[in-house]
Amino acid sequence: MNRRSLLAFGLGAGALAAASPALGQNFVAQALQSALGEGQRFTATTLADLARLLSKRAYQAPSSELPEPFNALNYEQYIGIRAQPGAVLWNNEGRGFTVEPLHRGFAFGSAVSLYVVEDGIVRRVIYDRSRFDYGSLKVPATLPDLGFSGFKVFGDPQNGRQREVAIFQGATFFRSSARGQNLGVMARGLTLKAGDPKGEEFPLFRAYWIEQPAARTDNLVIHALLDSESVTGAYRFTLRTGDVSIIDTEITLFPRAPVENWGVAGMTSTFLFGPNDRRNVDDLRPAVYESGGLQIHNGNDEWIWRPLSNPETLQISAFVDPAPKGFGLIQRDRDSAAFQDDDQNFERRPSLWIEPIGDWSPGLVQLVEIPTESEINDNVLTYWRPKQPLQPGADVSVAYRQFWCWQPPERAPLAQVTSTRVGRGRTATARRFAVDFTGDMLRPAQTAAELKAMLSSATGVVSNLRLWPYPERKLYRVGFELEPGNETACELRLVLEAGGKPLSETWLYRWTP
Numbered sequence: 001m002n003r004r005s006l007l008a009f010g011l012g013a014g015a016l017a018a019a020s021p022a023l024g025q026n027f028v029a030q031a032l033q034s035a036l037g038e039g040q041r042f043t044a045t046t047l048a049d050l051a052r053l054l055s056k057r058a059y060q061a062p063s064s065e066l067p068e069p070f071n072a073l074n075y076e077q078y079i080g081i082r083a084q085p086g087a088v089l090w091n092n093e094g095r096g097f098t099v100e101p102l103h104r105g106f107a108f109g110s111a112v113s114l115y116v117v118e119d120g121i122v123r124r125v126i127y128d129r130s131r132f133d134y135g136s137l138k139v140p141a142t143l144p145d146l147g148f149s150g151f152k153v154f155g156d157p158q159n160g161r162q163r164e165v166a167i168f169q170g171a172t173f174f175r176s177s178a179r180g181q182n183l184g185v186m187a188r189g190l191t192l193k194a195g196d197p198k199g200e201e202f203p204l205f206r207a208y209w210i211e212q213p214a215a216r217t218d219n220l221v222i223h224a225l226l227d228s229e230s231v232t233g234a235y236r237f238t239l240r241t242g243d244v245s246i247i248d249t250e251i252t253l254f255p256r257a258p259v260e261n262w263g264v265a266g267m268t269s270t271f272l273f274g275p276n277d278r279r280n281v282d283d284l285r286p287a288v289y290e291s292g293g294l295q296i297h298n299g300n301d302e303w304i305w306r307p308l309s310n311p312e313t314l315q316i317s318a319f320v321d322p323a324p325k326g327f328g329l330i331q332r333d334r335d336s337a338a339f340q341d342d343d344q345n346f347e348r349r350p351s352l353w354i355e356p357i358g359d360w361s362p363g364l365v366q367l368v369e370i371p372t373e374s375e376i377n378d379n380v381l382t383y384w385r386p387k388q389p390l391q392p393g394a395d396v397s398v399a400y401r402q403f404w405c406w407q408p409p410e411r412a413p414l415a416q417v418t419s420t421r422v423g424r425g426r427t428a429t430a431r432r433f434a435v436d437f438t439g440d441m442l443r444p445a446q447t448a449a450e451l452k453a454m455l456s457s458a459t460g461v462v463s464n465l466r467l468w469p470y471p472e473r474k475l476y477r478v479g480f481e482l483e484p485g486n487e488t489a490c491e492l493r494l495v496l497e498a499g500g501k502p503l504s505e506t507w508l509y510r511w512t513p
Helices: 003-013 014-019 021-025 027-037 046-055 075-079
Strands: 098-102 113-118 121-124 150-158 162-170 173-176 186-188 204-211 219-227 229-242 246-256 264-268 272-273 294-295 303-307 315-323 326-330 352-358 363-369 380-386 396-405 416-424 431-438 451-457 461-470 475-483 490-498 506-511
Touching: 027 046, 046 219, 046 229, 046 246, 098 162, 150 461, 162 246, 264 326, 264 352, 264 396, 294 363, 303 315, 303 416, 326 380, 416 506, 431 490, 431 506, 451 461, 451 475, 475 490
Parallel strands: 113 204, 303 506
Antiparallel strands: 098 150, 113 121, 150 162, 162 173, 173 186, 186 264, 204 219, 219 229, 229 246, 246 396, 264 380, 294 303, 294 326, 315 363, 326 352, 352 396, 363 380, 416 431, 431 475, 451 490, 461 475, 490 506
């Protein structure tokens, strides 16, 4: 069925559904097969038409029902299920990538359709019981087509072996990493209603189309169909591997309903405790976090560093920007001594940096920090929230580049914040801060006479401001105390200046009791 036939199918779907309840219930599956299923020719235009068609119908959640024993798996049982070598796409074909389909179960109950595109033609990846090793599970001799929960991508060949470079699994979540790193921060295809009192809406990818990679390539193209109660969308991911993994993301959204709080280029990470926030912690490790802070390069060419925290109550921060140049959750601590964790190796978790492609409309970088008592919970979320809400009938297109890296590709010619420590002050309510700035520009001796620490707080009272220079380490330490009084939150701002110009990035911090 070509594009014109798909549109005709969509226009007649209401009458067909009324005559056949079964078609109404399976409309998504019918549309997928008719537009971009087995034997069809794949085009990005057809995928966008399919997403547009679905946006004009009521949302139908995918099936999450699973037969025994997959409907009650624990984590250990689930990770014991592994694909056989014969189930890995393009295995032993000498291509730059291979793809491993992932089984459903545990927290990944929703069915996802997988397709490959070979010479422009769609081929469906069919679930087959014999293509998985189930470990200790007792599995029936025959199983229906269960679909998949997602897939892993292996690439970046080194010494004849490929490493895991990405995983797409669960809702619209996906991860990647640079060479030599562990997986950590997680990206989102779309963020809807985060922090809303009525609850967040989690869209999902209903299907993926993976283009067959060329021999020994470092480039893999993945298409996806997004679906949710409020929005549908067509996605194109272009993954490139090497010392840094880069994912270019191109999105076209088709709203079903108005949505004011929405965001793109979203990512989640974990911050349990660190030198700036050890509230109620009894742990032999000095710190536990995947990302230490939010970095922003805003449209005014200001570089911002906002240390993360694990607050007592939900905290939502907004950084208004007419045209962002980049932002991301960054892990700056690369010394294992900062964490002393021989299992998790937080110092090897990736930073994720977003670089807009094209003009982004005015909006804000939104940061959500959620209280948690467990390091397995992603309690930090950040994303770009456009000023304009989503409206039915108004398609929205956005593009951006993700850098999964050791450090962002662009670094400001400014001193960076390398440490934020917070502790008890001179009174029962005061808090003492020590902020370290490090950079080559802090080495000259004359800097000490010219440099000033510009500190302010929107509420509360700051005092006892002191500056300790350590030029041999290219480091300046700023110390001060905050007396919050009866305030429930204090917004602090600190930057080093010399000759009236910034010598450091801007340190922002929200203190809460």
